[in-house]
Amino acid sequence: MIGVRNDALVIRIHGLPADLYLKDTSSDATMLSSEQCPLLAESVLSRVSRLCEFYISTEPVYGHPSRLSLIVFHSFGEHIKGVADVYQVPIHPAQGDRQGDSKFSRTHSFKTAIGTRPEIVCMGKTGYRAVWLDHEWESDECKLWKATFRPGDAAVVNLLVPSHHPLPFEAHTIASLSFEEATGRVCVGLRTGAVYILEF
Numbered sequence: 001m002i003g004v005r006n007d008a009l010v011i012r013i014h015g016l017p018a019d020l021y022l023k024d025t026s027s028d029a030t031m032l033s034s035e036q037c038p039l040l041a042e043s044v045l046s047r048v049s050r051l052c053e054f055y056i057s058t059e060p061v062y063g064h065p066s067r068l069s070l071i072v073f074h075s076f077g078e079h080i081k082g083v084a085d086v087y088q089v090p091i092h093p094a095q096g097d098r099q100g101d102s103k104f105s106r107t108h109s110f111k112t113a114i115g116t117r118p119e120i121v122c123m124g125k126t127g128y129r130a131v132w133l134d135h136e137w138e139s140d141e142c143k144l145w146k147a148t149f150r151p152g153d154a155a156v157v158n159l160l161v162p163s164h165h166p167l168p169f170e171a172h173t174i175a176s177l178s179f180e181e182a183t184g185r186v187c188v189g190l191r192t193g194a195v196y197i198l199e200f
Contacts, residue, residue, distance in 0.1 A: 002054060002070070009045040009054060009072060011089055014038065043089050045106075051075040053118060059125040059181060067091055069127025073118050078137065082112040086149050088127055108155040110147070120174065124181025131160055131179050131186050133171065142171035144186075146200055160186065160200060169196065 001012045014037040054072045070087040086108040107127075112118075113134065119142065121132040127149060134143045144160035144167075161167055169190055176189035188196045 002056070004052070009052070011043040011045065011068065011070075013040045013043070013091060015040050045070075045072075045087055045089075053121075055118075055121040055123050057123045057125040057127070057181075059179070061125055065091060065125075067127070069123055069125065071121065071123050071130055073112065073121070075117060078115050081114050082116070083109060084112055085109050086127065086130075086155070107151070108149045110155040110157050120177045122177050122179035122186070124179060126181060129179075129181050129184075131177065133174055133177060140172070142174065144171055144174075160198065169194070 001014065003010055017032070017036045020032075052072055052074045054070060056068060056070055068089045068091055070089060072085045072087070074083045074085070076082060085106040087105075088107050113136070115138055116134045116136045119133045119135045121130065123130045129149070130147045132145050134145055136142070145157060146160045147155055147157045149155050169188070173190045173192065174188055175191045178187040178189075179185075180187075184200050186198045186200070188198060190196070
């Protein structure tokens with residue numbers, strides 16, 4: 001569970017009952033109590049701005065991932081550049097961290113353009129790449145961006161498609177994005193119902 005509390009971004013990790021995976025839950029909703037989902041750890045991330053948006057990967061994950069990748073976009077006003085922070089938060093806390101607060105610092109940070117905000121954000125499941133649609137409020141212009149977050153290196157942020165290679169559609173008509181990090185494929189759904197696949 002992720003949320004903002006006292007101007008800090010908080011991630012709470014809960015355990016799930018083992019028998020949940022043995023049931024067929026395709027047709028019925030499963031209600032779980034707090035006793036069935038004990039709190040394992042609570043991670044308090046760096047202080048965040050009052051206007052922030054946070055995103056995790058929506059890619060399917062198999063097995064037992066060791067960390068949660070998270071990107072947070074901060075806005076400080078329409079005439080000031082924003083900031084985006086990337087975090088890697090361990091999912092399986094050390095025994096000593098259970099039931100306690102742990103603080104994690106960001107792995108990457110970069111500035112965003114003045115007067116823009118992310119409309120749709122896709123974070124790769126490993127947290128090493130991301131794509132998003134930016135909306136500039138004054139001009140009403142939309143742009144697709146990509147970023148790479150290599151461990152130990154600064155974030156590399158560029159337009160998904162260079163301006164001299166125009167897209168076969170207008171960016172403002174984008175209704176949805178889906179990102180497959182391993183292949184670099186971005187599935188773009190338009191308001192018209194058309195679907196395009198971009199690679200980078």
